[in-house]
Amino acid sequence: MTTTLPAYDEVVARYEPVIGLETHVELGTNTKMWCGCPTDFGGEPNTRVCPVCLGLPGSLPVANKAAIEATIRIGLALNCSIAEWCRFARKNYFYPDMPKNFQISQYDEPLCFDGYLDVEVNGELVRIGIERVHLEEDTGKTLHVGGATGRIHGATESLVDYNRAGIPLVEIVTKPIPGTGALAPEVARAYVTELRDVIRSLGVSDVRMEEGSLRCDVNTSLNKPGEEWGTRTETKNVNSLRSVERAVRSEMLRQASVLDAGGKITQETRHFHEDTGDTTPGRSKETATDYRYFPEPDLVPLAPDTAWVAELKAALPELPRLRRKRIQQEWGLSDLDMQSVVNAGAVELIEATVAAGTTPAAARKWWLGELSRRANETGVELADVGATPAQVAELQGLVDAGKLNDKLARAVLEGVVAGEGSPTEIMTNRGLEVVSDTGALTAAVDDAIAANPDVADKVRSGKIAAAGALVGAVMKTTRGQADAKTVRELILERLGAQG
Amino acid sequence: MSDLTRLSAAEIAGLVAAGETSAVEVTQAHLDRIAAVDDRVHAFLHVDTEGALAAARGVDERRAAGEEIGPLAGVPVAVKDVLTTKGVPTTVGSKILEGWRPPYDSTIVERLRAAGTVMLGKTNMDEFAMGSSTEYSAYGPTRNPWDLERIPGGSGGGSAAALAAYEAPLSIGSDTGGSIRQPGAVTGTVGAKPTYGGTSRYGLVAFSSSLDTPGPCARTVLDAALLHQVIGGHDPRDSTSIPAAVPDVVGAARLGATGDLTGVKLGVVTEFTGEGAEPGVLAAFRESAEALAKLGAEIVEVSCPHFKYALPAYYLIAPSECSSNLARFDGVRFGLRVGDDGNRSLEEVMSLTREAGFGPEVKRRIMIGTYALSSGYYDAYYGQAQKVRTLITRDFTAAFEQVDALISPTTPFVAFPIGARTSDPYQMYLADLFTIPTNLYGGPAISVPCGLSEGLPVGFQIMAPTMADDRMYRVAAALESTVGTFTPPAL
Numbered sequence: 001m002t003t004t005l006p007a008y009d010e011v012v013a014r015y016e017p018v019i020g021l022e023t024h025v026e027l028g029t030n031t032k033m034w035c036g037c038p039t040d041f042g043g044e045p046n047t048r049v050c051p052v053c054l055g056l057p058g059s060l061p062v063a064n065k066a067a068i069e070a071t072i073r074i075g076l077a078l079n080c081s082i083a084e085w086c087r088f089a090r091k092n093y094f095y096p097d098m099p100k101n102f103q104i105s106q107y108d109e110p111l112c113f114d115g116y117l118d119v120e121v122n123g124e125l126v127r128i129g130i131e132r133v134h135l136e137e138d139t140g141k142t143l144h145v146g147g148a149t150g151r152i153h154g155a156t157e158s159l160v161d162y163n164r165a166g167i168p169l170v171e172i173v174t175k176p177i178p179g180t181g182a183l184a185p186e187v188a189r190a191y192v193t194e195l196r197d198v199i200r201s202l203g204v205s206d207v208r209m210e211e212g213s214l215r216c217d218v219n220t221s222l223n224k225p226g227e228e229w230g231t232r233t234e235t236k237n238v239n240s241l242r243s244v245e246r247a248v249r250s251e252m253l254r255q256a257s258v259l260d261a262g263g264k265i266t267q268e269t270r271h272f273h274e275d276t277g278d279t280t281p282g283r284s285k286e287t288a289t290d291y292r293y294f295p296e297p298d299l300v301p302l303a304p305d306t307a308w309v310a311e312l313k314a315a316l317p318e319l320p321r322l323r324r325k326r327i328q329q330e331w332g333l334s335d336l337d338m339q340s341v342v343n344a345g346a347v348e349l350i351e352a353t354v355a356a357g358t359t360p361a362a363a364r365k366w367w368l369g370e371l372s373r374r375a376n377e378t379g380v381e382l383a384d385v386g387a388t389p390a391q392v393a394e395l396q397g398l399v400d401a402g403k404l405n406d407k408l409a410r411a412v413l414e415g416v417v418a419g420e421g422s423p424t425e426i427m428t429n430r431g432l433e434v435v436s437d438t439g440a441l442t443a444a445v446d447d448a449i450a451a452n453p454d455v456a457d458k459v460r461s462g463k464i465a466a467a468g469a470l471v472g473a474v475m476k477t478t479r480g481q482a483d484a485k486t487v488r489e490l491i492l493e494r495l496g497a498q499g
Numbered sequence: 500m501s502d503l504t505r506l507s508a509a510e511i512a513g514l515v516a517a518g519e520t521s522a523v524e525v526t527q528a529h530l531d532r533i534a535a536v537d538d539r540v541h542a543f544l545h546v547d548t549e550g551a552l553a554a555a556r557g558v559d560e561r562r563a564a565g566e567e568i569g570p571l572a573g574v575p576v577a578v579k580d581v582l583t584t585k586g587v588p589t590t591v592g593s594k595i596l597e598g599w600r601p602p603y604d605s606t607i608v609e610r611l612r613a614a615g616t617v618m619l620g621k622t623n624m625d626e627f628a629m630g631s632s633t634e635y636s637a638y639g640p641t642r643n644p645w646d647l648e649r650i651p652g653g654s655g656g657g658s659a660a661a662l663a664a665y666e667a668p669l670s671i672g673s674d675t676g677g678s679i680r681q682p683g684a685v686t687g688t689v690g691a692k693p694t695y696g697g698t699s700r701y702g703l704v705a706f707s708s709s710l711d712t713p714g715p716c717a718r719t720v721l722d723a724a725l726l727h728q729v730i731g732g733h734d735p736r737d738s739t740s741i742p743a744a745v746p747d748v749v750g751a752a753r754l755g756a757t758g759d760l761t762g763v764k765l766g767v768v769t770e771f772t773g774e775g776a777e778p779g780v781l782a783a784f785r786e787s788a789e790a791l792a793k794l795g796a797e798i799v800e801v802s803c804p805h806f807k808y809a810l811p812a813y814y815l816i817a818p819s820e821c822s823s824n825l826a827r828f829d830g831v832r833f834g835l836r837v838g839d840d841g842n843r844s845l846e847e848v849m850s851l852t853r854e855a856g857f858g859p860e861v862k863r864r865i866m867i868g869t870y871a872l873s874s875g876y877y878d879a880y881y882g883q884a885q886k887v888r889t890l891i892t893r894d895f896t897a898a899f900e901q902v903d904a905l906i907s908p909t910t911p912f913v914a915f916p917i918g919a920r921t922s923d924p925y926q927m928y929l930a931d932l933f934t935i936p937t938n939l940y941g942g943p944a945i946s947v948p949c950g951l952s953e954g955l956p957v958g959f960q961i962m963a964p965t966m967a968d969d970r971m972y973r974v975a976a977a978l979e980s981t982v983g984t985f986t987p988p989a990l
């Protein structure tokens with residue numbers, strides 16, 4: 001379909017968007033939801049399976065307590081009420097990546113319900129209502145081979161990997177979010193970002209969108225001001241924070257163009273395409289499956305002990321937004337500087353570096369400078385760049401002690417990232433330490449004076465600024481390993497000039 | 500030595516433990532018996548000759564080495580084909596699992612092995628345990644050793660017939676609506692449905708998860724109790740398993756066998772002793788109740804007004820759960836696959852597989868259950884049935900405030916001729932009229948032979964409160980002590 005889309009600011013002038021987000025988070029428990037199989041990412045297909053997660057006849061699920069605990073902690077962090085009694089339910093539909101042809105999920109009795117998450121957008125606080133947080137199991141993965149598109153249509157064979165089947169999955173559903181106007185795409189992105197940070201701070205999932213441990217479906221509708229909410233579409237396959245924003249925006253534009261032309265929005269599932277930024281229709285909701293939910297008879301109801309829930313609540317970590325506020329104050333950063341720290345994903349890294357004895361300014365310099373640059377170049381997350389906060393702190397310690405200058409420190413950091421060892425080891429092994437032996441330095445200075453008699457004379461006659469050329473010469477012969485300040489002092493001393 | 504196949508499990512265990520016979524001899528005797536009669540009875544779907552003899556040799560070797568051999572060491576047992584057995588075919592009486600060899604043992608089978616029993620093989624059953632005659636087995640019906648032209652009950656007809664035909668002294672059944680007790684009743688054997696959650700369902704191919712209960716079948720009450728003791732108890736792999744020890748069913752059976760029921764109050768279920776049952780069945784039941792009174796029991800009438808809704812409620816709950824439980828049989832991962840010619844779509848292959856693999860009764864129940872759970876019908880059917888279930892549970896609770904146990908005939912009629920009820924599903928469903936309430940409630944119940952009607956066995960049912968399984972064994976053993984056991988004509 002090639003229609004010309006209206007301009008975004010015109011769209012938001014004519015229509016009000018209502019958005020909603022459904023987020024799935026794979027929990028980082030050691031074992032699966034109903035069995036003892038390991039959950040690590042990767043692994044040869046169908047090696048992390050057993051009768052239970054393969055859904056073999058006769059097998060039965062046993063709920064993973066760690067997953068229940070993690071879900072309750074997520075619910076508490078999102079200000080939800082925790083059900084005193086609730087049940088799992090079966091969601092019935094046929095699909096080969098679901099071993100039992102039903103998914104154990106929760107239906108009308110979610111474990112956590114009715115909460116909220118405050119997110120900051122352009123310095124304003126927006127409160128996002130949380131409808132429910134529930135626990136379910138992940139499906140396997142189907143791989144269609146032999147076709148041109150990798151999709152089931154046209155494929156000659158379909159292969160299923162059940163390693164992921166039965167990994168605990170938490171579904172977090174927002175209430176409808178009206179009233180965000182032109183900011184709707186940013187609000188959506190800010191919400192998912194904040195949710196990711198909250199979950200990461202709880203340590204219950206690695207929440208990596210690129211590995212699929214955090215997945216997002218975005219609901220969007222438009223209505224004219226004063227009218228009822230419009231028909232919503234559900235956009236799936238939204239696999240990055242940037243895509244969340246783009247998906248909302250693109251769907252707003254598409255719906256506006258349909259509505260402008262007098263058309264009606266079909267309630268349907270749409271797929272987002274990273275490459276084009278467009279959405280295309282999936283299956284229509286009118287023909288959607290009747291999931292025939294009913295309480296899972298193989299599991300007993302969940303009745304979390306209220307004292308235990310209170311204990312979990314008391315032990316929640318400081319939430320990211322409040323923590324960021326505190327840190328910003330402690331580090332004395334402007335809003336803008338703090339924003340760049342957050343955007344770089346460097347809050348925890350800098351915090352840990354500071355905890356290891358570095359000043360906030362120095363820690364920020366390393367993480368946002370050299371290390372961010374390297375992370376961008378190699379396309380990895382800052383946390384995976386190859387240096388740890390402890391190593392960065394050690395490096396800065398060497399600088400502070402005068403053993404490394406800035407240039408040498410960068411070289412040492414390169415060694416750290418390359419995995420050559422600790423900063424001190426690299427400094428020693430590569431011979432990168434600042435030359436502080438005055439005998440050797442004096443010799444280098446004398447050589448420089450002898451080689452540049454004209455310059456030396458100028459300095460002797462009081463043109464102290466000319467000493468820079470001699471400093472440069474000494475730095476060159478010592479290959480940068482001398483401390484420039486010390487060299488300068490030595491030169492002036494030898495030439496009888498006062499600095 | 501007398502014919503080893505005529506001995507009780509208790510007797511066999513004693514002889515093996517004392518070294519007066521070997522597990523191999525006992526096993527061989529039963530394998531010989533199976534070879535001699537099973538072409539006529541068809542109790543077995545699979546006889547694991549090699550596995551059985553190997554297990555028996557293991558028992559004999561351990562005994563010779565002076566090792567612990569287990570409480571039922573050397574006793575052969577036949578296992579209903581609904582329980583998974585590692586490497587041994589498990590079909591659930593269905594074409595859809597033909598040839599499937601599970602990679603794991605069910606908990607019950609694991610415990611049977613640990614107790615030193617020798618598994619002879621897998622017994623015939625109505626497909627997916629749906630039926631009351633074993634006629635719905637995809638592999639042909641089992642015949643009643645009392646009269647080969649009659650049904651042995653169902654769904655566990657194979658497990659009951661194997662006992663009555665002296666092919667095994669013990670067998671395992673599973674009871675969702677009466678599938679242990681009704682076959683026990685019509686074959687003159689003992690069948691006990693333990694408290695739901697008292698025996699593990701891990702490895703029991705599910706029909707209706709909230710009702711399925713594996714349990715013991717035997718020719719004597721004590722044997723059933725001995726088997727119950729071995730297979731029962733908490734299993735962490737089954738979330739619905741009760742974390743408690745097995746009630747002392749063996750002690751209770753021994754106590755009952757002394758023939759004294761002084762101080763025991765029994766309630767005759769008014770609703771089950773009226774028009775619904777054959778006169779001969781009612782007569783045998785009444786005589787037996789009087790016999791119990793003579794042993795000191797106080798017998799009163801108890802009305803359970805909601806029991807009449809049990810059958811319709813059951814035929815919504817069980818099919819609903821089955822429609823979901825049986826969804827996994829789709830030809831993708833195990834069992835039958837039909838139509839996978841490289842041209843058909845996944846949905847077509849799934850459909851063709853299920854069309855070819857499931858029999859008519861299974862399809863009927865999947866259809867009923869799918870309908871009952873559909874959006875818009877859920878409250879009227881599944882939801883309503885759950886409410887009835889609560890009312891039936893209240894009837895039981897109220898009754899057990901007045902009496903120690905409830906009694907009734909096990910089934911309204913004696914073994915009927917093969918083919919007599921297959922054309923009308925409702926006539927077949929009536930076989931479980933008296934057994935279903937217990938499943939909805941979750942308590943234990945046992946069927947024990949109490950007499951004959953027109954030369955065919957009649958079963959006497961004792962229903963006890965949840966986790967009071969010992970109580971029903973005491974009453975059953977007392978009844979057995981006064982009416983004796985029943986031997987079918989020679990095959």
Ligand SMILES: [Zn+2]
Pocket residue numbers: 032035036037048049050051052053054166
């Ligand atoms: Zn597993």
